Amino acid sequence: MTPPDYEYLRKLLKDRSGLDLSADKQYLIESRLLPLSRKAGLPGISELVQKMKGGSADLTTQVVEAMTTNETFFFRDKVPFDHFRDSIVPEIVKARASRKSIRIWCAAGSTGQEPYSLAMCLKEIGATLAGWRIEIIATDLSQEVLEKSKAGIYSQFEVQRGLPIQMLVKYFKQTGELWQINPDIRAMVQHRQLNLLHDFAQLGVFDVIFCRNVLIYFDQDTKVNIFNRLARIIEPDGFLVLGAAETVVGLTDVFKPFPDRRGLYRPNAAGAPPAKLPAAAAAAAAPKFAAMAGR
């Protein structure tokens, strides 16, 4: 791959997905895109770039998807799901006792392991949530990934990383070497395609937002912009859950860390939430962002 090829891909990925590759990630591009080149009958990355420049929109979509698909597994990192069960849900149950509804957004739902882990957590809680309206919205940039999530079919390898065996027995049905999550769990999760760089206000307001292991790929300005927009669609007493390597600290004060619960954040009333800012102030950030998103 020539330096201009690399630059072309870097810029394209930044514009389309916000993925911010540093100058030395050639290996990452090669490992993800060589298989895709071969599948398309092309000998290498340079030929792939040529074809993309020639206007193959389909190929371009595939390239963005291949580069942004991230590893995921059931109950990844375990701790955030313990927080969900032991801290988040009990608080929401108290706070929404009259409304009896809970809305959760998995902002990088990927192939479904995270939203389905949350759905299984809620099922395990059981009777406390009887009669509650539960919505889990899983979004991802990649349509292909969402299709896999919707199907809820996983390999033997995938169901063994993080998923307790009792849950496999309880919530999955085996077909040959594959395991499909049961229809009642699948029905708890709605899927939508969404690019976090674009407006997501139409998703409505959430009690809980899981936005894990996706912001690490964005540059600082983009992170701040996303945090500000997340703050506008989260309940004032809601919860934001970030990945182990992510934080709001030093970036924004619209969220504040929840004491003693790593990765857990709440909207910061003192941090002048953008929802209460004059519309003009919110709009001022938009042009810069739109330019970044390549629109």
Next chain:
Amino acid sequence: MQTCLVVDDSSIVRKIARRILEGLDFQVVEAEDGVDALVVCKRAMPEAVLLDWNMPVMDGYHFLSHLRRMPGGETPKVVFCTTENGIEHISKALEGGANEYIMKPFDKEIISAKFQEVGLIAVPE
């Protein structure tokens, strides 16, 4: 240091498991069938057992039922590790007192995940 007893009739599988478990800071003891494994447990009860199902002399399932009836035999965390990947086998193992279940082939990731699940190793912060 915690001890893990690896019970498998294949010396290759035992060797791979040993390498992974030693990497996770376990002291490893090996046995090549259920009877052999019971002898080891009578001598000193391990904290963990990684257990194959199909073995000559005494299979993993029968070993497990003997183990659970032994004095102190309820304490080890038993993780099956077998090519038997049917739901009937998994359910039977759990009813028989197994704590976790690995369907072969396995790797370090799977062993770590399952050992974390049963509390044998800490979940990284």
